[in-house]
Amino acid sequence: PKMPGQDTAARAYSCCFSQGKKLSHALRISAYVFSTGLLMFTALVNSVSWFMENMTLGNFWQTAWLEFYDHMEGDEWTIFLIGAALVPALAFWGFNGILLVADITGKPTFITRYRIQLGKNDPVDKKKLCKAIYTVLGNQLFISFPMLVSMFYIMKWWDNTFSKELPTFQWFLVELSIFTVVEEILFYYTHRLGHHPVLYKHIHKKHHEWTAPIGVVSIYAHPIEHIVSNTLPVMTGPMIMGSHIVSISAWFSIALVTTSISHCGYHLPLLPSPEFHDFHHLKFNQCYGVLGVLDFL
Numbered sequence: 001p002k003m004p005g006q007d008t009a010a011r012a013y014s015c016c017f018s019q020g021k022k023l024s025h026a027l028r029i030s031a032y033v034f035s036t037g038l039l040m041f042t043a044l045v046n047s048v049s050w051f052m053e054n055m056t057l058g059n060f061w062q063t064a065w066l067e068f069y070d071h072m073e074g075d076e077w078t079i080f081l082i083g084a085a086l087v088p089a090l091a092f093w094g095f096n097g098i099l100l101v102a103d104i105t106g107k108p109t110f111i112t113r114y115r116i117q118l119g120k121n122d123p124v125d126k127k128k129l130c131k132a133i134y135t136v137l138g139n140q141l142f143i144s145f146p147m148l149v150s151m152f153y154i155m156k157w158w159d160n161t162f163s164k165e166l167p168t169f170q171w172f173l174v175e176l177s178i179f180t181v182v183e184e185i186l187f188y189y190t191h192r193l194g195h196h197p198v199l200y201k202h203i204h205k206k207h208h209e210w211t212a213p214i215g216v217v218s219i220y221a222h223p224i225e226h227i228v229s230n231t232l233p234v235m236t237g238p239m240i241m242g243s244h245i246v247s248i249s250a251w252f253s254i255a256l257v258t259t260s261i262s263h264c265g266y267h268l269p270l271l272p273s274p275e276f277h278d279f280h281h282l283k284f285n286q287c288y289g290v291l292g293v294l295d296f297l
Contacts, residue, residue, distance in 0.1 A: 158242030
């Protein structure tokens, strides 16, 4: 005869064994993805580096940087302001300006035909859009900018942030990889924390007012969320690495355009698919990360 609780113990053991197999499978797939990605990354670095060296593009950028540095008379604050604030802002609003035309007018059709959530934002609610734009501008001017001021003084501790010699393209790619991993980890866990019931209704719910997001709402968020989830994950990598201002400018611009793509609501050809994060806005309880690796694990 079976002892009392024997069936429960067997079910618990079976459940633990099943979970163990799933975790093992996830780790094996992740190891395969990372190793394959590392090989592809190495091949890309070697190929692009050869191209850069043989096409003398490196000399072109180095000369352009020196001319710009001399034109600014080595004024580090002005250089930092242009590189870390102005250039990324132009990238953000330039890209989103095109998307806003499509969101408001429904044209051109070669963009709107790729809408993910059909019937949503067609056209976008202008009153709701104005509120979002005001919030985004407020976040940029009154939160991001003061944080950049603090970042400037942190970066002055490093010797190479305003160096006259640009980093090599190989080193920039290494930095870009590190920035991406740091952002993924910090964003994933702060984002999931924002979905805790205690915090969600007070902070993160603002961002989720848009169940069908558009590009500009990528930084439409509560001020606390904008600091913790939007800005710090992007700033931390360069501060750890003591990166050159040119690397910082490129990374900030890439990060802003990438998050705009993730929120744009259109699966446009030749651009990364935003369906992962779009689904998060639709369902709220999954797809928390940027790359999806931590979600998978």
